[in-house]
Amino acid sequence: QSALTQPASVSGSPGQSITISCTETTSDVGGYNYVSWYQQHPGKAPKLMIYDVSNRPSGVSNRFSGSKSGNTASLTISGLQAEDEANYYCSSYTSSSTLCVFGTGTKVTVL
Amino acid sequence: QVQLVQSGAEVKKPGASVKVSCKASGNTFTRYYMHWVRQAPGQGLEWMGIINPSGISTIYAQKFQGRVTMTRDTSTSTVYMELSSLRSEDTAVYYCARDVDPLGPAYAMDVWGQGTTVTVSS
Numbered sequence: 001q002s003a004l005t006q007p008a009s010v011s012g013s014p015g016q017s018i019t020i021s022c023t024e025t026t027s028d029v030g031g032y033n034y035v036s037w038y039q040q041h042p043g044k045a046p047k048l049m050i051y052d053v054s055n056r057p058s059g060v061s062n063r064f065s066g067s068k069s070g071n072t073a074s075l076t077i078s079g080l081q082a083e084d085e086a087n088y089y090c091s092s093y094t095s096s097s098t099l100c101v102f103g104t105g106t107k108v109t110v111l
Numbered sequence: 112q113v114q115l116v117q118s119g120a121e122v123k124k125p126g127a128s129v130k131v132s133c134k135a136s137g138n139t140f141t142r143y144y145m146h147w148v149r150q151a152p153g154q155g156l157e158w159m160g161i162i163n164p165s166g167i168s169t170i171y172a173q174k175f176q177g178r179v180t181m182t183r184d185t186s187t188s189t190v191y192m193e194l195s196s197l198r199s200e201d202t203a204v205y206y207c208a209r210d211v212d213p214l215g216p217a218y219a220m221d222v223w224g225q226g227t228t229v230t231v232s233s
Contacts, residue, residue: 045223
């Protein structure tokens with residue numbers, strides 16, 4: 001059972017902004033700044049979109065941004081595009097013996 | 112551009128072991144921590160463990176301790192993940208992935224292998 005809870009689905013129209021939350025049930029997300037976000041299209045490997053809460057890897061569109069408040073991290077996609085339709089996972093370093101956990105995943109649908 | 116190329120699909124019987132390889136291109140392989148992540152059919156991502164750049168140190172998720180072994184051959188830029196005592200619940204796609212921070216680990220993965228499907232069936 002993941003310690004990071006995400007909404008099962010989020011949808012938006014092209015051009016709109018959407019936000020995906022990632023809420024932890026322990027102190028995993030709140031206590032550290034090692035929160036990352038991944039995009040995964042069906043049948044493909046995940047792609048890193050955000051790391052260390054708000055850093056974008058080279059080549060990732062600036063339409064993607066990350067933040068954290070308390071025990072909830074968030075990924076915002078602005079100017080939603082058809083290609084953004086995918087599953088998104090947050091992850092966090094944890095203080096438990098597992099060290100790293102992924103969120104439950106959110107399916108983003110572009111209407 | 113670093114690429115990670117994994118070994119091919121495997122079909123195993125319950126109780127057997129599987130060893131998946133992940134070969135890196137590029138000459139910076141030895142600087143980075145490497146992770147293994149799996150994904151069961153229709154399910155989310157699950158972190159399995161991490162191996163340090165030299166291959167001397169590993170940390171495994173509690174769920175897999177005692178069943179998983181991660182190793183690294185720096186001479187061939189290859190990392191390996193072996194999972195033993197396989198059961199049907201281990202059917203999944205297994206990914207190797209590079210940690211984003213060469214000074215890390217940052218527990219973020221910026222380069223991923225293509226995935227290796229492991230099917231456990233009698």
